[in-house]
Amino acid sequence: MSGKRIGYGGVGIEALEGREAVRKRPGMWVGSTGERGLHELVFQVVGWTVNRVLTGREGGSVDVTLTHDGGVRVADRGPEVPFAADGDTGGGGLEALLTGLPAAERGGRHIAHVSPGCLTGLFVPNALSSRLTAEVRHGGTRRVQEYARGVAAARPAATGPTAGSGTVIAFWPDAELFQTTRCSFAVLAERFRQVAFLNRGLEISLTDERPAGGARAVSFRFPDGVRDFVAALDAETGAFFPPDVIGFEHEDPRMAGTMEVALLWSGSDQERVRGFTNSRATREGGTHVDGFRDGVAAAVTAYARERGLPAGDNAPRADRIGDGLTAVVSVKLDHPEYLGATRELLGNTEVRGCVGEAVREHLGSWFEEQPQRAAQIVDRILRTDRRD
Structure with a gap:
C-alpha cells in the first residue's frame, strides 16, 4: 500500500x-x-x-x-x-x-x-x-x-x-x-x-x-387465524387427535398494538414456539416471546399454589415451560423496534410486560374452566422443572 x-x-x-x-x-x-x-x-x-x-x-x-x-x-x-x-x-x-x-x-x-x-x-x-x-x-x-x-x-x-x-x-x-x-x-x-x-x-x-x-x-384462508396455525404445527408432529387449542386476542395501548396468541400442550416432548411481528417471523425471538414465557410460568405457578401443588417457593423457570408446548405469538405494532440488522429480534421493552400480563390472565382463566386438563398440564410442567 x-x-x-x-x-x-x-x-x-x-x-x-x-x-x-x-x-x-x-x-x-x-x-x-x-x-x-x-x-x-x-x-x-x-x-x-x-x-x-x-x-x-x-x-x-x-x-x-x-x-x-x-x-x-x-x-x-x-x-x-x-x-x-x-x-x-x-x-x-x-x-x-x-x-x-x-x-x-x-x-x-x-x-x-x-x-x-x-x-x-x-x-x-x-x-x-x-x-x-x-x-x-x-x-x-x-x-x-x-x-x-x-x-x-x-x-x-x-x-x-x-x-x-x-x-x-x-x-x-x-x-x-x-x-x-x-x-x-x-x-x-x-x-x-x-x-x-x-x-x-x-x-x-x-x-x-x-x-x-x-x-x-x-x-x-384460515377463519381461526393463529389457532389454525397452532393446529397445523401440531399436526406436523404426527398428532392423531383434534388439538385442544387455547387462544385469545388483546389490544393494549401501552404497547401501541395488538397481540394474538394461541397455544397447546401435546404428547410430544418437542417445543415449537414461534414469534411474529407484523406478520414477519422473528426467528431470534424478542420481548413478545419472553413475555409469553413469563405469562405461562406465572399462570402455572398461581394455579399450583392455589391448589397446594408442590410448586416450591419460586415459579417454574420461564425457559422450562416448553415440554410439549406448541405456540404462536403474533404482535402487530405501530412502531416495532428491532435489535440487530436482520429484524428478527423484537426489542420493544413495553411489549414483554403487556404480553406476559395478558397470557397470565387468559391462561389462568382457561385453567379455571378446564380443571382436569389444567391439572395434567401443570403437573407435567412442575415435574419437568424439578427434574431439570
Whole structure:
C-alpha cells in the first residue's frame, strides 16, 4: 500500500438519491440480488396490497399470479385509491408511492398487518423492475400507468368505465440487476400461507401460469387465524387427535398494538414456539416471546399454589415451560423496534410486560374452566422443572 495519505472529502463522496440509489445498491433494499432478494421484491408488493386490503376491516382477498412471460401480477378488490391526491395532480396517491419513499406517519394508528424488510411502499419494486404497470379502479373509471425502471412512460390514462374498486400491480424484475428472475412457487406459497394464518379471514391465492403442462394454483384462508396455525404445527408432529387449542386476542395501548396468541400442550416432548411481528417471523425471538414465557410460568405457578401443588417457593423457570408446548405469538405494532440488522429480534421493552400480563390472565382463566386438563398440564410442567 502506498504511503500516500488518502483524503476523504466532499469530492470523493458519491451522492445517490431516489431510484438511482436503489438501482445502484439493490441488495440494501431487498437483501440480495439472488433468489432471496427476488422473493423479497414480491413480498414488498404483496405486503403493501395486504395492508391496504385489511385497513379498517377483517378479511379481503389478494390474488398473485406468476405470468408466463416472467412477470408477477398482484391484484386486489380493496378500497379505492386514486393515482394522485387531487385528481391527476398532487402527490398523495398511487403515483407518489411508485416514485418516492413514503413519508413517516404521524399520529393515529398505522399498524402494518404485514411488514416487509424495508418500509418502502411500492417505490423499490418499481425501481428494481424493468417494467411495471399500475392499474386502479376508482370513481367508476379504470386508469393505467406504465413505468420503465422506475420512470413513468406516460401520464395515467383512463381506459374506460369499471365497477367496484381495487388495484393491479404487474411487474417484471430487472434481469440486469437480479441473478435470477424466476420466482419459486413453493417459497412464495409457504410465505403466503403464513401471512394468511396471521391475518384471520384474509384470502391469498397464488397461480403459476409458467408450467408447460398447464397452470397450477393454491389458495389460503384460515377463519381461526393463529389457532389454525397452532393446529397445523401440531399436526406436523404426527398428532392423531383434534388439538385442544387455547387462544385469545388483546389490544393494549401501552404497547401501541395488538397481540394474538394461541397455544397447546401435546404428547410430544418437542417445543415449537414461534414469534411474529407484523406478520414477519422473528426467528431470534424478542420481548413478545419472553413475555409469553413469563405469562405461562406465572399462570402455572398461581394455579399450583392455589391448589397446594408442590410448586416450591419460586415459579417454574420461564425457559422450562416448553415440554410439549406448541405456540404462536403474533404482535402487530405501530412502531416495532428491532435489535440487530436482520429484524428478527423484537426489542420493544413495553411489549414483554403487556404480553406476559395478558397470557397470565387468559391462561389462568382457561385453567379455571378446564380443571382436569389444567391439572395434567401443570403437573407435567412442575415435574419437568424439578427434574431439570
